[in-house]
Amino acid sequence: MEADSPKGLRPETLAVAFGYDPADALGAVKPPVYLTSTFIYPSAQHAKDVHEAFFEGTGPLAETGGGHIYSRLGHPGLDILESRLAAIDGAEAAAAFSSGMAAHSSIALTFVQPGDSVLHGRPIYGGVDMLYGSVMPRFGTQVETYQDGTDPDGVRAAARAAMAKGPLALIVAETPANPTAAIVDLDLMVAVADEVGRETGRRPLVVVDNTLLGPFSQRPIEHGVDLCMTSLTKYCAGHSDLLAGGVSGKFELIHSLRTLRTTWGNHLDPFTAWLVVRSLESASVRIERAMANARSVAEFLRDHPKVAGVTYLGFLKEGTPQRAVYDRQCKGAGSTFSFHLHGGEAESFRMLDNLKLLKLAVSLGGSETLICHSATTTHYAVPREGRLAGGITDGTMRLSVGLEHVDDLIADLAQALEAV
Ligand SMILES: Cc1ncc(COP(=O)(O)O)c(C=O)c1O
Secondary structure, eight states: OOOOSTTSOOHHHHHHHTTOOGGGGTTOSSOOOOOOSBOOOSSHHHHHHHHHHHHHSOSTTTTTOOSOSBTTTOOHHHHHHHHHHHHHHTOSEEEEESSHHHHHHHHHHHHOOTTOEEEEESSOOHHHHHIIIIIGGGGTOEEEEESOTTOHHHHHHHHHHHHHHSOEEEEEEESSOTTTOOOOOHHHHHHHHHHHHHHHSOOOEEEEEOTTTOTTTBOGGGGTOSEEEEETTTTTTOSSSOOOEEEEEOHHHHHHHHHHHHHHTOBOOHHHHHHHHHHHHHHHHHHHHHHHHHHHHHHHHHTOTTEEEEEOGGGOOTTSHHHHHHHHHBSOOOSEEEEEESSOHHHHHHHHHTOSSSEEOSOOSSSSOEEEEGGGTTTTTSOHHHHHHTTOOTTEEEEEOOSSOHHHHHHHHHHHHHTO
């Protein structure tokens, strides 16, 4: 049996019940929602011991923590979600935040010092681009980017350029990248971090955004990355009804994130944590169905005369470096991809305005199929040349394929394409 977790259980099994003991809640098969802001202590000494354990990691309650203090510092729903997420990701520990961007910002503010440099790929989610391109430079962070995350020479040259600007603190990779499905070689990122560490005595942390494939189809921690970040808003929660973010990694790193989270105040609240725990149980099944639907939709679009191309991981050509990385790193092609119409904005808008079932919205990973015109929505703020360099034309649309019957999805796209 493949041993993916401390108990030898697979991620799909861990997602169903790990991290919760019904004996803690009167035998309830599902965890209660602990809607409380603060916690009562049995004695003044116990209160002191709990604080010592939390802030110093010492004292009689150092091993167990001894209980909770105040929900911003931690609460039972967070404990359940974090232990489950860590187990699913195959990590020592995890921390949950109020959104994916809260998780990204916390990583940056915790691990980057003024004057440090950060290396990240392009394209990357716009919020992360803004975090490193506009926000962190206000605190003295220098940023460098690599273009092709499968090209060892290019990535090493970009790392050198970053180091020339300041000590390299983070190597950030989003793979596959949003919206073009550009793939990044995680083993290469870890190798480059190790080389920088040997050369300078300070090894940068490798941070991977695993949102697009999620924990069941890509397992970054097994490739040696330091922090695996996931926007739980997307496939893990899976119903487009909440915002949440998670980070998994070594206990020491997660402890630093959790400690500063008490200052940022961007922890995940009890009810949303409960919703994510509930949704994680069925995430692998939902993702499997969405991926099967996505393949059929991608094949339909690829063969359609009005479609110029489809950027879908499942179509990566044999013999390319991207395909080699995909085969080594991914267990599925996901259900978010782009297609490119012949024509531009006018043709795209005609198609979108004629859709009856697919919903015109940004975001991805929900039960419903979402579609958007990249240049005028998710990449509105990116200059045209930058968009074109990233493979986003005026006819590019991003699809997040959901759980509807695939024939209905294809029929809706077919009738909308008639209007183009
Ligand atoms: C790849 C990726 N990372 C991070 C985020 C940010 O997540 P959230 O919206 O939960 O803050 C998104 C949001 O779309 C995303 O697509």
